[in-house]
Amino acid sequence: MDLYGVRIPTIVTDNKAGRCSGCGEVIAGRPWRVSLLEIVAPESPVPSTESAPLNPGPFEFHGDPSHVLAWMSKRGMLFCRRSQVREIMRPVWVTAEPPLMGLCDGIHRDDHEFVDPAAVAADQS
Numbered sequence: 001m002d003l004y005g006v007r008i009p010t011i012v013t014d015n016k017a018g019r020c021s022g023c024g025e026v027i028a029g030r031p032w033r034v035s036l037l038e039i040v041a042p043e044s045p046v047p048s049t050e051s052a053p054l055n056p057g058p059f060e061f062h063g064d065p066s067h068v069l070a071w072m073s074k075r076g077m078l079f080c081r082r083s084q085v086r087e088i089m090r091p092v093w094v095t096a097e098p099p100l101m102g103l104c105d106g107i108h109r110d111d112h113e114f115v116d117p118a119a120v121a122a123d124q125s
């Protein structure tokens with residue numbers, strides 16, 4: 001690599017053996033990492049005797065939203081079609097019996113429109 005005109009002969013590797021959470025295949029090159037924002041904000045500081053809950057993820061995928069959508073579908077999650085698949089997704093509980101988790105990027109200001117992620121993937125291909 002070249003940094004400000006200085007050649008740096010370091011071989012940069014990103015963990016190559018990562019597998020896509022969507023299709024299970026090995027990811028060649030840099031994986032696309034998606035994290036879910038913490039589902040429940042802690043109301044009080046976590047005592048030192050307990051470990052703080054971490055945000056789920058990052059999950060690693062091939063660089064194609066359809067792999068992320070396939071993963072959501074497998075896990076029974078819904079996808080807000082007013083959003084896009086991004087590095088950080090916000091979980092939203094959808095009123096249903098049993099309650100379902102929907103994922104949204106949280107950027108749009110109008111109401112969520114949760115749909116089956118498999119249907120979105122089919123639309124985009």
Ligand SMILES: [Zn+2]
Nearest residue numbers: 020023062067
């Ligand atoms: Zn994949």
Ligand SMILES: [Zn+2]
Nearest residue numbers: 080083104112
């Ligand atoms: Zn939404």
